[in-house]
Amino acid sequence: MDYLPIFTKLENRPCLVIGGGEIALRKVHLLLKAGADVTVCSLAFHAKLLEKADAKQVKIIKGTFSDELLDNKWLVIAATSDKEVNQHIAECANSRQILVNVVDNPVLSSFIMPSIVDRSPIIVAISSGGKAPVLARLIRERLESLLPMHIGRLATISGEFRHQVKKTLKSVSLRRRYWEKLFGNGQLGQLLQRGQTDKAIALMTQSLTEEVAKGDVALVGAGPGDPSLLTLKALQLMQQADVVLYDRLVSSEILDLVRRDADLISVGKEAGNHEVEQSRTNEMLVEYALQGKKVVRLKGGDSFIFGRGGEELEELVASNIDFQVVPGITAASGCSAYAGIPLTHRDYAQSVTFVTGHRKQDGKQLDWKALAIKNQTLVVYMGLIQAEEIQQQLLHYGRGAETPVALINKGTTADQHVVIGKLDELSQLGGGLKGPTLIIIGEVVCLADKLSWFNPEQGHKLSRDPFLVNLA
Numbered sequence: 236m237d238y239l240p241i242f243t244k245l246e247n248r249p250c251l252v253i254g255g256g257e258i259a260l261r262k263v264h265l266l267l268k269a270g271a272d273v274t275v276c277s278l279a280f281h282a283k284l285l286e287k288a289d290a291k292q293v294k295i296i297k298g299t300f301s302d303e304l305l306d307n308k309w310l311v312i313a314a315t316s317d318k319e320v321n322q323h324i325a326e327c328a329n330s331r332q333i334l335v336n337v338v339d340n341p342v343l344s345s346f347i348m349p350s351i352v353d354r355s356p357i358i359v360a361i362s363s364g365g366k367a368p369v370l371a372r373l374i375r376e377r378l379e380s381l382l383p384m385h386i387g388r389l390a391t392i393s394g395e396f397r398h399q400v401k402k403t404l405k406s407v408s409l410r411r412r413y414w415e416k417l418f419g420n421g422q423l424g425q426l427l428q429r430g431q432t433d434k435a436i437a438l439m440t441q442s443l444t445e446e447v448a449k450g451d452v453a454l455v456g457a458g459p460g461d462p463s464l465l466t467l468k469a470l471q472l473m474q475q476a477d478v479v480l481y482d483r484l485v486s487s488e489i490l491d492l493v494r495r496d497a498d499l500i501s502v503g504k505e506a507g508n509h510e511v512e513q514s515r516t517n518e519m520l521v522e523y524a525l526q527g528k529k530v531v532r533l534k535g536g537d538s539f540i541f542g543r544g545g546e547e548l549e550e551l552v553a554s555n556i557d558f559q560v561v562p563g564i565t566a567a568s569g570c571s572a573y574a575g576i577p578l579t580h581r582d583y584a585q586s587v588t589f590v591t592g593h594r595k596q597d598g599k600q601l602d603w604k605a606l607a608i609k610n611q612t613l614v615v616y617m618g619l620i621q622a623e624e625i626q627q628q629l630l631h632y633g634r635g636a637e638t639p640v641a642l643i644n645k646g647t648t649a650d651q652h653v654v655i656g657k658l659d660e661l662s663q664l665g666g667g668l669k670g671p672t673l674i675i676i677g678e679v680v681c682l683a684d685k686l687s688w689f690n691p692e693q694g695h696k697l698s699r700d701p702f703l704v705n706l707a
């Protein structure tokens with residue numbers, strides 16, 4: 236960047252223009268628009284400059300340039316037709332560190348004047364740094380036709396309205412959303428275009444009232460169980476919620492972190508046993524949001540991984556409800572980390588696949604052949620009931636009987652229980668396990684021996700004997 240674009244405040248600040256012709260007149264005009272206190276020095280003056288002097292808009296000094304004219308000036312424009320005079324002015328101004336522009340001479344100038352599109356208070360400045368003035372002009376012309384005239388008016392009334400918006404909408408994100416919606420509303424522009432400013436202001440006020448009255452939904456992933464795995468954003472939203480609709484998998488420790496006055500509603504799901512039907516959950520989200528509530532939809536793990544988050548959002552979109560999505564740590568990440576089983580490892584697994592053991596009645600079959608390939612890790616969610624089928628299919632398609640498998644029950648919680656075995660005994664390993672269980676199949680499971688660190692009984696951290704670690 237050859238120049239730093241800045242917008243300078245010149246209101247009531249003394250500025251000097253040397254030269255009295257057409258070009259000087261244009262520069263004076265711009266400086267006056269910015270409210271500058273303008274003095275013009277020249278041997279002769281354009282008639283319009285004389286008019287401005289008569290109207291006391293500018294001071295004029297008839298004569299040649301002298302250094303003392305620079306006293307107290309903020310900014311100087313040399314617009315004479317004499318190159319030597321212009322150069323002298325530039326040298327004097329530079330030696331006093333006063334910003335100087337020499338018309339059509341970027342080399343002598345310490346600032347240049349851009350092409351501008353003026354929709355005050357919106358101003359677009361374009362400069363090619365003196366390299367391609369025609370190109371800059373063409374860009375300006377394009378922008379002139381793109382930016383409607385009423386945009387300045389829009390910016391002005393927005394500025395007047397800002398304080399009220401700030402008072403009404405407490406958070407930055409709410410305010411941002413309000414403004415984005417407002418400026419995206421074509422109706423506002425049309426009103427201003429027709430000069431109906433009162434109606435435009437009424438529309439802004441009405442939108443603000445609606446924004447306050449309208450609730451929204453945050454689809455929040457609560458992670459696999461350990462409350463300290465919640466994201467900061469999840470926690471913030473839980474603390475601001477009016478209503479929280481939560482799943483069975485969300486632990487009571489996590490629910491304890493929800494704002495005390497919020498309504499907690501269980502819509503828990505277990506494969507085949509839905510406490511509240513999904514369609515009813517969807518309806519409830521919409522109903523509460525339409526009541527103006529801040530709704531948090533809290534789901535175990537991550538909402539977009541076997542969490543039906545997408546289906547709920549589609550319902551919100553259909554009802555025009557605002558929403559946001561906060562990712563959570565999915566069971567595969569949480570459980571594998573807390574069991575010391577890296578899901579990939581350069582020696583054992585170059586890919587990892589997440590599949591669900593529970594599918595829609597008419598759901599598609601899994602591609603067992605692809606899932607049986609060696610050197611990949613298979614993570615099965617909701618797979619306990621289907622353990623026998625998983626075992627048979629993988630063996631049938633060539634996965635080794637000795638392939639290590641891990642069942643992680645209630646992973647990351649104080650009740651975490653890990654069972655490790657081989658693929659040909661998978662269907663036997665889960666007997667007696669209750670609660671959420673994740674199955675990890677693949678060579679990486681053997682690393683648990685060496686890498687497990689989480690001991691729920693002893694308050695998380697497992698103290699390891701370095702001698703045993705080396706033997707493992």
Ligand SMILES: C[S@@+](CC[C@H](N)C(=O)[O-])C[C@H]1O[C@@H](n2cnc3c(N)ncnc32)[C@H](O)[C@@H]1O
Pocket residue numbers: 459460484534535536537538539540541542564565566567570615616617618643644645646647648671672673674
């Ligand atoms: C309906 S899926 C929800 C998955 C969730 N959206 C996620 O990203 O983790 C439920 C399944 O996730 C797995 N799961 C979730 N939390 C778990 C945990 N703490 N320990 C073990 N498995 C868990 C189990 O396989 C459980 O049956």
